Amino acid sequence: MTENLHDKGSISKQGSSVGADILLVGQPNVGKSVLFSRLTGVRTIASNYPGTTVGYTVGSMRFGDRAYRVVDAPGTYSLEPLDEAARVAIDLIDAAGLIINVVDATHLERHLPLTLELIAQGKPVVVALNMSDEARHLGIEIHIERLEELLGVPVVPTVARTGEGVVRLIETALFRDIPVRGARDEEAARDESGHPAHHPHMPHHHAGEQANGHEHIADEKVWSRVGEIVDEVQVLRHHHHTFSQWIEDASVHPRLGGLFALLVLALSFSVVRMIGEFLVSGGVGVAGEPWFRVPFGMEPLFDAAWRPLMAKLSASLGGDGFLHHLLIGNLIDGRIDFKQSFGLLTTGLFVPLGMVLPYIFSFYLVLSLLEDTGYLPRLAVFLDTGMHRIGLHGYAIVPTLLGLGCNVPGIMATRILENKRQRFITATLISIAVPCAALQAMIVGLAGARGLWVVALVYGILFVVWIVIGVILRIATRGFLPELLIEIPPYRVPSPGALASKMWMRVGGFLREALPIVLAAILVVNVLYELNVFHYIADAGAGVVSTLWGLPKEAIVPLLLGILRKEMGAGMFAPLSLTTKQLVSGCVILSMFFPCIATLVVLLRELGWRDTLKATGIMLAAVVATGAAINFIWP
Amino acid sequence: MTEKPLAALEPGEDAEIVALNGGEKFQSRLRAMGLAEGQKVRKLSRISWGGPIILLVNRAQVAIGHGMARKILVRTNDDD
Numbered sequence: 061m062t063e064n065l066h067d068k069g070s071i072s073k074q075g076s077s078v079g080a081d082i083l084l085v086g087q088p089n090v091g092k093s094v095l096f097s098r099l100t101g102v103r104t105i106a107s108n109y110p111g112t113t114v115g116y117t118v119g120s121m122r123f124g125d126r127a128y129r130v131v132d133a134p135g136t137y138s139l140e141p142l143d144e145a146a147r148v149a150i151d152l153i154d155a156a157g158l159i160i161n162v163v164d165a166t167h168l169e170r171h172l173p174l175t176l177e178l179i180a181q182g183k184p185v186v187v188a189l190n191m192s193d194e195a196r197h198l199g200i201e202i203h204i205e206r207l208e209e210l211l212g213v214p215v216v217p218t219v220a221r222t223g224e225g226v227v228r229l230i231e232t233a234l235f236r237d238i239p240v241r242g243a244r245d246e247e248a249a250r251d252e253s254g255h256p257a258h259h260p261h262m263p264h265h266h267a268g269e270q271a272n273g274h275e276h277i278a279d280e281k282v283w284s285r286v287g288e289i290v291d292e293v294q295v296l297r298h299h300h301h302t303f304s305q306w307i308e309d310a311s312v313h314p315r316l317g318g319l320f321a322l323l324v325l326a327l328s329f330s331v332v333r334m335i336g337e338f339l340v341s342g343g344v345g346v347a348g349e350p351w352f353r354v355p356f357g358m359e360p361l362f363d364a365a366w367r368p369l370m371a372k373l374s375a376s377l378g379g380d381g382f383l384h385h386l387l388i389g390n391l392i393d394g395r396i397d398f399k400q401s402f403g404l405l406t407t408g409l410f411v412p413l414g415m416v417l418p419y420i421f422s423f424y425l426v427l428s429l430l431e432d433t434g435y436l437p438r439l440a441v442f443l444d445t446g447m448h449r450i451g452l453h454g455y456a457i458v459p460t461l462l463g464l465g466c467n468v469p470g471i472m473a474t475r476i477l478e479n480k481r482q483r484f485i486t487a488t489l490i491s492i493a494v495p496c497a498a499l500q501a502m503i504v505g506l507a508g509a510r511g512l513w514v515v516a517l518v519y520g521i522l523f524v525v526w527i528v529i530g531v532i533l534r535i536a537t538r539g540f541l542p543e544l545l546i547e548i549p550p551y552r553v554p555s556p557g558a559l560a561s562k563m564w565m566r567v568g569g570f571l572r573e574a575l576p577i578v579l580a581a582i583l584v585v586n587v588l589y590e591l592n593v594f595h596y597i598a599d600a601g602a603g604v605v606s607t608l609w610g611l612p613k614e615a616i617v618p619l620l621l622g623i624l625r626k627e628m629g630a631g632m633f634a635p636l637s638l639t640t641k642q643l644v645s646g647c648v649i650l651s652m653f654f655p656c657i658a659t660l661v662v663l664l665r666e667l668g669w670r671d672t673l674k675a676t677g678i679m680l681a682a683v684v685a686t687g688a689a690i691n692f693i694w695p
Numbered sequence: 696m697t698e699k700p701l702a703a704l705e706p707g708e709d710a711e712i713v714a715l716n717g718g719e720k721f722q723s724r725l726r727a728m729g730l731a732e733g734q735k736v737r738k739l740s741r742i743s744w745g746g747p748i749i750l751l752v753n754r755a756q757v758a759i760g761h762g763m764a765r766k767i768l769v770r771t772n773d774d775d
Contacts, residue, residue, distance in 0.1 A: 172754060317742065
């Protein structure tokens with residue numbers, strides 16, 4: 061039934077507010093984004109932890125013969141501008157025509173305070189009582205009609221994940237005459253009666269009224285009012301401990317929980333490696349040589365299907381010359397080497413599709429599963445004490461893990477952290493010491509050929525760098541460091557549809573964004589090679605690159621190319637015949653040396669130029685020191 | 696009836712929040728998560744090495760940093 065609601069087109073925004081016909085507002089992790097996808101058909105990233113939507117998303121919904129602009133606001137606990145999410149939500153509310161307040165039916169008492177605040181804003185409000193299936197399952201019964209009377213606004217039970225109740229919600233929002241409370245009518249919020257005045261059109265909000273002018277009802281009054289409402293509309297029936305509740309208890313056990321966290325992390329990395337390796341080569345195994353091989357994977361596919369074609373093209377181009385150099389690259393021992401030839405159609409396609417794509421897929425599959433089950437907040441709890449040493453609290457692990465996929469969403473996700481100092485530390489650490497999945501795929505491919513310990517060494521050094529810079533930043537930056545305070549969502553079985561949609565967005569995003577840049581980078585590099593430009597660059601950088609870091613001076617080219625796409629930088633290490641020591645320091649330096657251009661842009665947007673400059677200074681000092689340390693410590 | 700900091704509760708112990716001893720921002724942050732005066736909570740677990748405390752608040756699990764938990768005063772019923 062919801063298909064006819066769909067329309068295409070969406071934009072994610074962070075800037076100034078947009079006037080929504082329908083605005084979805086609610087606390088974090090209530091399923092706003094899932095509902096938004098249902099309404100607009102726009103794919104969004106929805107996960108099972110608070111703070112998944114950091115900006116807001118605009119989409120369009122077609123219903124009847126009209127199109128409506130629907131906006132998904134970031135989750136907020138109250139209309140007090142305590143954090144960035146709340147500030148964004150407040151601005152959106154001011155500009156909205158109608159508000160759908162998404163509420164978690166399983167925790168009514170926690171969500172109604174926001175509902176009362178919203179109703180007091182003087183806009184028409186419809187309450188979507190979401191996750192009502194989960195509430196039924198937990199033995200929670202809610203008297204809908206009575207709740208409507210007490211709140212004075214329509215209430216519609218929904219299950220966004222399955223679409224249950226969504227059409228009714230829309231019909232209610234669009235066609236039912238929704239009573240509006242006068243803004244500033246504080247009396248009304250406290251009023252016992254459910255007889256609000258009928259104002260079909262809301263009084264318009266005064267322009268220029270900022271966050272502090274918003275209706276914020278005194279806390280105690282709200283809480284007592286919520287208590288009364290909940291007592292009247294909600295019946296709890298006894299129900300037995302479910303299996304998922306048992307794991308919920310076990311995974312926050314004081315010590316066993318920590319063990320469980322280690323197990324989950326180890327298992328996650330193993331599974332990423334296993335699926336990635338399988339998709340690359342058809343080999344099945346976690347570390348070192350695969351246990352067995354099956355005829356599958358991108359490598360065999362390139363060899364069987366693409367190599368003969370390229371060999372023909374190479375022959376017809378005469379095996380040499382400018383065009384051959386551009387498209388096929390250099391022949392290694394008389395034949396095409398997909399990893400080293402460096403032509404547009406050889407290495408240019410093989411690196412992103414044959415080496416990186418499999419790992420992007422496996423990384424995001426595992427990350428999405430961790431997100432959707434609801435494990436990440438539990439992991440944050442166990443890492444909290446350790447993260448305090450680097451000036452952060454446990455929840456900073458969420459952006460950091462996202463950064464392991466791609467630094468860009470990782471740095472954007474730092475908005476879930478409470479203050480500027482935490483955001484600066486987390487984002488700086490991500491941009492310097494957290495290699496993205498594309499680069500990791502190349503590190504595993506290149507360094508893994510020399511032995512597992514080589515890969516482990518690269519990761520180990522980056523981890524130490526992450527900690528050392530973190531400790532220095534904690535000491536060097538001033539400001540308050542808030543403590544962890546998060547809701548731990550119940551475990552949920554990931555929905556295959558939502559998982560597939562999220563994978564499609566993330567993997568598709570890689571292909572759309574990475575492939576053109578990789579090809580452009582190879583084109584530029586090959587042309588510059590023909591013009592012999594790199595010769596001069598290599599000589600200019602030799603002082604640092606060879607003397608201090610012990611790398612061949614030509615390594616400056618991959619390091620610089622890494623600023624476009626990190627995996628291409630790593631790809632250029634292949635023809636340099638590096639020693640193992642040089643490969644390790646090369647991989648570490650490439651990870652740290654200037655974030656890629658996309659990361660730099662998002663860093664500028666999130667931190668501002670002043671802090672980005674600071675982060676860059678820290679990066680330069682760290683990379684020079686780390687490269688030198690590896691060079692002089694390693695005999 | 697005994698009053699003590701939330702941090703000092705034993706796992707499994709029930710209590711009622713009496714006071715939030717902190718600045719305005721601290722109080723708002725807690726209230727927004729449902730931790731207001733008069734709220735009944737149960738301590739589920741305390742993560743080792745000074746880690747966060749896990750509470751049950753209205754059937755939802757909430758993790759709260761140890762330092763914050765020390766600034767929340769609760770009342771327990773010793774008769775139980």
